Structure formats: structure tokens, C-alpha cells
Amino acid sequence: GAVVSQHPSRVICKSGTSVKIECRSLDFQATTMFWYRQFPKQSLMLMATSNEGSKATYEQGVEKDKFLINHASLTLSTLTVTSAHPEDSSFYICSALRGAAETQYFGPGTRLLVL
Amino acid sequence: AQKITQTQPGMFVQEKEAVTLDCTYDTSDPSYGLFWYKQPSSGEMIFLIYQGSYDQQNATEGRYSLNFQKARKSANLVISASQLGDSAMYFCAMREGYQKVTFGIGTKLQVIP
Numbered sequence: 001g002a003v004v005s006q007h008p009s010r011v012i013c014k015s016g017t018s019v020k021i022e023c024r025s026l027d028f029q030a031t032t033m034f035w036y037r038q039f040p041k042q043s044l045m046l047m048a049t050s051n052e053g054s055k056a057t058y059e060q061g062v063e064k065d066k067f068l069i070n071h072a073s074l075t076l077s078t079l080t081v082t083s084a085h086p087e088d089s090s091f092y093i094c095s096a097l098r099g100a101a102e103t104q105y106f107g108p109g110t111r112l113l114v115l
Numbered sequence: 116a117q118k119i120t121q122t123q124p125g126m127f128v129q130e131k132e133a134v135t136l137d138c139t140y141d142t143s144d145p146s147y148g149l150f151w152y153k154q155p156s157s158g159e160m161i162f163l164i165y166q167g168s169y170d171q172q173n174a175t176e177g178r179y180s181l182n183f184q185k186a187r188k189s190a191n192l193v194i195s196a197s198q199l200g201d202s203a204m205y206f207c208a209m210r211e212g213y214q215k216v217t218f219g220i221g222t223k224l225q226v227i228p
Contacts, residue, residue: 046216049215103162
């Protein structure tokens with residue numbers, strides 16, 4: 001199957017700092033990547049759709065100034081949580097779209113803890 | 116209305132037995148795709164199987180098969196010969212046309228030795 005990496009896998013930061021999470025498609029090019037957030041024992045909540053070379057499309061209720069997304073190349077998308085607060089603590093997971101069936105392949109996720 | 120419904124919050128299955136995880140969906144788009152993903156405790160989402168709305172045959176991938184009943188709008192996942200490593204959360208998901216993918220709330224499967 002396709003491989004998507006995510007870095008870092010875990011991050012602990014102080015309130016008010018910014019955190020950048022990288023999502024890379026390792027063996028294919030992905031014009032579209034997605035960023036999800038998952039709270040414990042809940043399903044994935046789509047935050048935004050990231051398209052290479054254009055602005056991300058954010059879901060309703062997601063603050064675009066707080067969750068900055070950059071998709072600078074066909075293999076890399078980044079999510080920056082700006083001025084993080086404890087309520088931003090969550091599991092963030094990215095996915096990349098591949099193939100005619102447009103199957104999403106997911107990264108391993110990043111656990112963010114904001115103190 | 117929910118687009119993806121998974122009515123089984125938790126399921127138990129004996130090792131080596133088969134298990135069916137239910138999924139129903141709601142869409143008026145004639146072109147859609149249905150997916151199943153597995154999420155073990157590590158958190159990663161593992162793609163299992165895909166069924167397109169125009170596919171005539173039910174999708175199969177090793178021990179996984181998708182029981183696609185279009186008229187009933189159901190896309191149940193069947194896992195044959197369950198293994199202990201199958202214990203995980205399982206999510207059903209749907210893509211309508213070229214739109215985003217919507218996930219169900221998941222089913223927690225526990226395989227009993």
C-alpha cells in the first residue's frame with residue numbers, strides 16, 4: 001500500500017507556542033491532502049482540504065488563522081497550530097489522495113499535548 | 116441526517132470465526148465510493164477495502180470482503196477467520212462524487228482467544 005509519513009509523532013508544547021506538523025507522501029504524488037482531528041473515542045473530524053499550490057479549504061468552524069496549512073509540493077503538506085492552547089490538544093492525522101479510486105492513505109498521526 | 120451510520124459501538128468475535136461489521140450510508144449522488152479503515156490502538160488509520168458505486172462485484176481483499184447491497188444502501192465489512200491482531204476500531208467511510216470523505220463513528224472489534 002501507499003506510504004504516508006507524519007512528523008512528529010508526539011509533541012508536547014507550552015501554551016502560546018506554535019507547532020508545525022508535517023505530512024509526506026513517500027511513494028506517490030498527492031495533489032490533495034487532508035487534515036483531520038480526532039478526539040478520544042471519537043471519529044475523525046475533517047479540518048481542511050489541502051491542495052498543492054493553492055489555498056486550503058477549511059471546514060465550517062475551523063479557524064484558518066489558527067490552523068495554518070501549506071501544501072508547497074506534491075509530497076508535502078504542513079499544519080501549523082498557532083498560539084496553541086490546552087483545548088488544541090488532540091490527535092491530528094493527515095491523509096493523501098492517491099489513484100483512480102481516490103483512496104485516502106493516512107499518516108500515523110501526531111499526538112499534540114499543550115500544557 | 117448522518118451520511119454514514121455504524122450502529123454497533125462494540126463487537127466481540129471468537130478467534131478464527133467470521134464477523135460482520137455493519138455500515139449503512141445515505142447519498143443521492145449516483146457516483147460514490149465506500150471505504151473501510153482499521154484503527155488499532157496506535158492510532159494509525161489503515162486502509163482495508165474500497166467499493167465503488169458502479170462496481171458490479173463485491174470487493175475483496177484477503178480476509179476482508181465488502182457486502183455491498185446498493186438498494187439497501189449498506190456496505191458491511193466481513194472479516195473471515197478473525198485473528199487477535201484484528202482487534203481495533205473499524206471505520207466505514209464514503210466519498211460522494213469528488214467531495215470529501217465522511218466517516219462513521221466506528222465499531223470497536225475485540226477478538227477473543
